[in-house]
Amino acid sequence: MGGFNTSFVRGFILVGFSDWPQLELFLFIFILIFYSLTIFSNTTIIALSQLDLRLHTPMYFFLSHLSFLDLCFTTSTVPQLLINLRGLDRTISYGGCVAQLYIYLALGSTECVLLVVMAFDRYVAVCRPLHYMTIMHPKLCQAMALSSWAGGFVNSLIQTGLMMAMPLCGHRLNHFFCEMPVFLKLACEDTGGTEAKMFVARVIVVTLPAALILCSYVHIAQAVLKIKSMAGRRKAFGTCGSHLLVVCLFYGSANYTYLQPIHSYSEKEGKFVALFYTIITPILNPLIYTLRNKDVKGAFWKVLRRGRDSG
Template identity: 90%
Template sequence: MVSFNTSFSDGFILVGFSDWPQLELFFFVFILIFYSLTILGNTTIIILSRLDLRLHTPMYFFLSHLSFLDLCFTTSTVPQLLINLRGLDRTIGYGGCVAQLFIYLALGSTECVLLVVMAIDRYAAVCRPLHYTTIMHPCLCQTMAIASWLGGFVNSLIQTGLVMAMPLCGYRLNHFFCEMPVFLKLACEDTEGTEAKMFVARVIILVVPAALILVSYVHIVRAVLRVKSMAGRRKAFGTCGSHLLVVFLFYGSAIYTYLQPIHSYSESEGKFVALFYTIITPILNPLIYTLRNKDVKGALWKIVMRGRDSG
């Protein structure tokens, strides 16, 4: 039995997708393309939210935070994965691994809270339209955004601290980044106590927000069904549908990964699920919000035409 914080000072080996060497080149090209599109799509939303006055609303304020989160979230793992796939270096230092674990968990936890905040914003817009600007004033929006970031980083600090206190046996991480369930698989001793503490933290950061979002959408659906105009219903469902789809994709993969017992966690399956929520979901977010939103498409077209005219 060896201590995590002394015996692995030389780092860990990330197995990645070396079990499927014939697929590594395909994965490299696929992931590089999606990573580039993720940077382009999310950066575009952030820029549009800043430049177009019509997008200076709470909805797009939170959406720009979500896009920034997705940029950081995917960047915390993908560059390491691309290096790994080229076979240049499959090792990661102890400090780098702990930092990656902490940052990844912090950003993922922040997104859990931010999606609740966005659901509250949609609830206020649909269920309290006459008081919307009074309820969602800039000061409250900034406070909720800061609370999302603080909540995410506090949760990550707790879970990372619990992992660092565990004795580990081995230095091969069967994943493409420093993922929590993989560390639990390496534990030398019974992790039941640590798992119980982590489970409570995960319920707070995953199940509670998901339940709050579900409750808010029950009220939203009821309010929309009372709208007599079909055009009004379509607009409300269109705006809320984008957010709900993002919620389903994010929470579905996160709950699958983090709420199942560690003894039933499959490392091979876990790698592909992680590939989905680190590569696919961040590129889907800007596509979902852009393709289903006239305001964003209008702002993008306006900037494109302005650039063409100036050229």
């Protein structure tokens, strides 16, 4: 338990991108710009979903939750990274690291479940259009959103608890935040038993939702192909295509990070993959959902006109 106690007292050093000092200024500017755009775009979607009555539908209710999730998800790691890129002190306390690990895992797990809920919403919209508003009742939508959050935080509690029960040797984390695979690399003892339990938990949260989404899209594709008019097919593919693209981006990076054996996990590659899903994906989500969405664009220009007229 000596390694564990040492880490508890001294905290951890986040190596970050100090291996590439020539990249740090570029990364700082790049990440700061993307982080600012992420805050603006996701906040805009949340605000528009509240302000425009046409967006008071289950689809935009869940999209607001996704935007809020992305805001929290990126904020759980990026401010710390920006500070580390411009400062000399790269330390993080033991408690701060555990808190970051727990929050980050909870938000990521919540998004896994929420994307399944959004796939169900699209399934009902395409396959049961006449019963859509009856099935997707506001109370059911609220219950599904709440279940996503609860499931994500319970999964994180289990995984973080298992992780923190392992003795750790060393206090250098070769990453820019407290990421699970990097923690596992610091374990003093054979982590086979604990790692197996954590792997099962990750499979339940990553693989099972992905399978459910795939199943729903098989049914959606079958229903779309039965639509006679090309305009109807285009509309159905348009509303579902955005969600499917977000799913591919999110689950692609999640599978790489969490479903490969720990001995084959590359910390250097892992850092750049993590940059993608902590900085790029949260800004792509609102862009993917809104650039081809007439309702959101219409609501945006309506709010702008209203603001200009009142001014």
